[in-house]
Amino acid sequence: MSGEHDGDETGDTPSNSGQQFDRLPATADEREVPGRATREEVVGWWEERFGISPETFDEFTFWEKGKGKIWAFGGDTVDPIRIEGLGMAFLRTRQEHWKPTTNAVQRFGRDATKNVVELSGEAATRFAAGEDQEVEWDGDWGYLLVAHELVGEREPMGVGLYLHGELRSTVPKGRQESLPVLD
Structure with a gap:
């Protein structure tokens, strides 16, 4: 057909x-x-x-x-x-x-103006590794854009699911990274 x-x-x-x-x-x-x-x-x-x-x-x-x-x-x-x-x-x-x-x-x-949670340090490193973590966030629940500041610019890392005070990393297993702590 x-x-x-x-x-x-x-x-x-x-x-x-x-x-x-x-x-x-x-x-x-x-x-x-x-x-x-x-x-x-x-x-x-x-x-x-x-x-x-x-x-x-x-x-x-x-x-x-x-x-x-x-x-x-x-x-x-x-x-x-x-x-x-x-x-x-x-x-x-x-x-x-x-x-x-x-x-x-x-x-x-990079063009997003809302529902962006910016992580740094250990939190960004844990997100890239696919780990879920408690995060303070006063915005909407649901799928969020997760970003990290890199060389003075906000760089999107991936998608997180925020529910009940926890940010769940949805970084696909094949793309998870074990990185040093991101500054």
């Missing part, structure tokens, strides 16, 4: 395919696949959650592969497209709380 959405048993309702990338519709009015995020929702979420301007994403197209796995591509291509990867994994949707990927936070996080 190359070039078409997989349907339900009756073939009436378009659905997700784990075998191809489908461009996100621009708005809810253009949505054909129930539950699929729209470009407007994705860009709006980044603005609402992290204060990142929608214009930051003007040069990117957004794609879903499978159920709720959103990818960002710095360009355009045919839609749908059956390939393994397209750009960078960007966001997980279709769950109660949307979760940005480490790659997306590291790429776009």
